Amino acid sequence: MCPYVRKGENINGWYYYCDAVAFGLKLTARELEEIGCTPEQRKICQSLMELAVGVGLVPEPADG
Structure with missing residues (x-):
């Protein structure tokens, strides 16, 4: 699993996002x-x- 993915649940419901972005x-x-x-x-x-x-x-590659 990617070390930048953050997922879970809070009071507003589920969240899923990328720390790198x-x-x-x-x-x-x-x-x-x-x-x-x-x-x-x-x-x-x-x-x-x-x-x-x-x-x-x-994220998109920085070299391309």
Whole structure:
């Protein structure tokens, strides 16, 4: 599991987001791959974020 994914439940319901995007981290494609953040996984994460909070932002490689 990606170390930047945050998920859980609070008083308003479920949340699911990416700390890498929230904090504006610039990760290369290689760094993203190393933590399991592949293009396919980003699609899954974005879908889960949209289901949980209505919008989804996932990291894009800084070198591309």
